[in-house]
Amino acid sequence: MPPPGLAGNLKEFEAGGSGDWFPSAEIRYYTNVFVVQDDKILLGYKKRGLGIHKYNGFGGKVEPNESTLDAALRELKEEAGITAPLTHAGTLLFVVPGEKWAHIDIFRAEEYTGVVTESDEMRPKWFDTTDIPFDQMWDEDRYWLPLLLSKQSFSGRADFEREG
Numbered sequence: 001m002p003p004p005g006l007a008g009n010l011k012e013f014e015a016g017g018s019g020d021w022f023p024s025a026e027i028r029y030y031t032n033v034f035v036v037q038d039d040k041i042l043l044g045y046k047k048r049g050l051g052i053h054k055y056n057g058f059g060g061k062v063e064p065n066e067s068t069l070d071a072a073l074r075e076l077k078e079e080a081g082i083t084a085p086l087t088h089a090g091t092l093l094f095v096v097p098g099e100k101w102a103h104i105d106i107f108r109a110e111e112y113t114g115v116v117t118e119s120d121e122m123r124p125k126w127f128d129t130t131d132i133p134f135d136q137m138w139d140e141d142r143y144w145l146p147l148l149l150s151k152q153s154f155s156g157r158a159d160f161e162r163e164g
């Protein structure tokens, strides 16, 4: 069974839905971009804000009147200083009690232009794909990042308890 709220149910989901699977919650849209070249993956060490002190792809909130792809390109440029042709890799939904739901579109790039540059928000670092620092990443990344690396499209939902 597909994760609730995904796989074709987006229209009902956005409308607030009904029944057990669709508690009324506002949704916030995010992007996340991973550059993969040969056996290396580019991650960023988050210096401030949501996910501080974790490694992640480059991304952020989709602004009003901006497409998800445009948002992904903008954040990649702002946070890592590069531009890249992006392929949609998967979609994730994160649910935290009492917070807006986070809908994250994840992209993969295999080439880029520009010079990888540290920003106020992110310190970029290349890792071997066999040595990804999952213990310094969001807990659920270990489940779907291997799918991104093997180019299998994915969708998933993770429900978190509140910190503490």
Ligand SMILES: CNc1ncnc2c1ncn2[C@@H]1O[C@H](COP(=O)(O)OP(=O)(O)OP(=O)(O)O)[C@@H](O)[C@H]1O
Residues within 6 Å of the ligand: 030, 031, 032, 049, 050, 051, 056, 057, 058, 059, 060, 061, 062, 075, 094, 102, 104, 138, 141
């Ligand atoms: C809960 N599980 C999660 N697992 C993995 N990644 C997660 C995540 N929850 C959020 N993310 C990512 O974290 C970044 C936050 O971005 P965030 O700094 O808030 O956005 P933005 O750059 O717009 O911030 P400013 O408002 O400019 O500070 C963004 O890439 C988003 O995709």
